[in-house]
Amino acid sequence: MALDTVQVDLANGEQFSDEFRRINPDCAVPVLELDDGTLLSEVGAICQYLEELQPEPSLFGSTPVERAMVTMWNTKIEQQGFMAIADAFRNSTKGLKQNAITGPEQFTQIPELADRGRKRVQLFFEKLDSHLSDKAHIVGENFSIADISAFVVVDFVGWIKVAIPDDAINLARWHASVSARPSAAA
Amino acid sequence: MALDTVQVDLANGEQFSDEFRRINPDCAVPVLELDDGTLLSEVGAICQYLEELQPEPSLFGSTPVERAMVTMWNTKIEQQGFMAIADAFRNSTKGLKQNAITGPEQFTQIPELADRGRKRVQLFFEKLDSHLSDKAHIVGENFSIADISAFVVVDFVGWIKVAIPDDAINLARWHASVSARPSAAA
Numbered sequence: 001m002a003l004d005t006v007q008v009d010l011a012n013g014e015q016f017s018d019e020f021r022r023i024n025p026d027c028a029v030p031v032l033e034l035d036d037g038t039l040l041s042e043v044g045a046i047c048q049y050l051e052e053l054q055p056e057p058s059l060f061g062s063t064p065v066e067r068a069m070v071t072m073w074n075t076k077i078e079q080q081g082f083m084a085i086a087d088a089f090r091n092s093t094k095g096l097k098q099n100a101i102t103g104p105e106q107f108t109q110i111p112e113l114a115d116r117g118r119k120r121v122q123l124f125f126e127k128l129d130s131h132l133s134d135k136a137h138i139v140g141e142n143f144s145i146a147d148i149s150a151f152v153v154v155d156f157v158g159w160i161k162v163a164i165p166d167d168a169i170n171l172a173r174w175h176a177s178v179s180a181r182p183s184a185a186a
Numbered sequence: 187m188a189l190d191t192v193q194v195d196l197a198n199g200e201q202f203s204d205e206f207r208r209i210n211p212d213c214a215v216p217v218l219e220l221d222d223g224t225l226l227s228e229v230g231a232i233c234q235y236l237e238e239l240q241p242e243p244s245l246f247g248s249t250p251v252e253r254a255m256v257t258m259w260n261t262k263i264e265q266q267g268f269m270a271i272a273d274a275f276r277n278s279t280k281g282l283k284q285n286a287i288t289g290p291e292q293f294t295q296i297p298e299l300a301d302r303g304r305k306r307v308q309l310f311f312e313k314l315d316s317h318l319s320d321k322a323h324i325v326g327e328n329f330s331i332a333d334i335s336a337f338v339v340v341d342f343v344g345w346i347k348v349a350i351p352d353d354a355i356n357l358a359r360w361h362a363s364v365s366a367r368p369s370a371a372a
Contacts, residue, residue: 025313026262034251038251040251040254040255040258041258042257042258042261042262044257044261045254045255045257045258045261046254048253048254048257049250049251049253049254052250052253052254053250064235064238064239065220065224065226065235067234067235067238068226068231068232068234068235068238069226069231071228071230071231071234072226072227072228072231075228075230075231076212076228080289083269101302101306103266105306105309107302107305107306110296110298110299110302112296113296113299116287116293116296119293120287120291120293123291127211
């Protein structure tokens with residue numbers, strides 16, 4: 001499945017233009033436009049839709065319990081990983097002084113939130129390391145969207161000058177294994 | 187489908203007990219325990235699992251596009267509604283001075299976050315009101331989990347002394363309609 005892509009120039013504020021607001025009033029990427037003009041925003045909704053178009057190999061789990069575990073872990077990764085990184089990045093980056101929250105409304109940075117975000121990501125890495133001590137992937141045996149989400153967390157964390165802790169050997173092993181997948185280079 | 191329930195005494199910190207940490211190391215409710223002992227946390231994962239056990243009537247959408255729209259709206263409601271309420275509540279409630287984030291780790295309250303949370307919920311109500319100007323439900327014609335989530339946001343918002351704005355007539359109409367459903371009394 002190939003999708004046409006259009007880059008939105010976030011660094012220069014294209015997401016706040018009138019044209020982009022008609023595509024997503026929340027002024028955020030990504031957005032998937034369907035052939036009939038339907039506009040889907042929020043990365044989880046877009047991934048779910050693409051999975052339904054191409055369900056094999058399954059990235060969301062193969063049984064009701066496995067699917068629920070994938071959603072559970074994806075939620076924890078989103079809330080304890082991504083949100084913490086977003087807090088750290090948006091509340092410490094010079095160009096975002098009035099954009100501490102994604103979206104069209106202006107919110108002033110809160111410096112304590114940047115410190116808290118870095119601390120939370122470190123705690124989350126400890127938790128993931130412990131969770132992965134007896135597992136090849138986040139949800140047991142099978143690679144899933146939860147592994148992709150956690151991989152992106154590790155990728156993004158350089159932005160806030162945090163890295164996988166030296167003693168997190170399970171997390172490092174998992175990260176090396178996911179990095180070796182051909183899709184990780186995309 | 188009937189589920190046995192066990193109340194966890196959050197006001198007295200039972201979620202931080204050793205016994206409950208074995209059930210959910212994130213020290214949060216709800217948790218669903220399956221007959222085989224599998225423990226599911228995160229409300230979205232639990233709802234998804236229960237929906238798979240009892241798929242009619244559908245609460246998650248009937249087509250791939252509708253399901254994606256439900257996930258999209260549920261995510262927006264979670265991030266722009268629930269998270270804002272949680273920020274406001276946890277950063278202003280006396281008993282939570284060191285518990286500004288759900289979970290076992292202690293984080294000190296940040297008073298600016300309480301103000302920001304209240305402001306964000308008000309903006310979100312304006313957005314929902316506009317969205318509902320030409321719709322019976324959050325995702326078009328059919329009642330879905332997104333309506334349930336938004337209904338709970340309106341229910342919770344009293345905790346932070348915010349209410350549906352007087353001029354939000356579409357949101358008020360929607361809320362009256364959802365309130366009239368027999369399940370709303372549960």
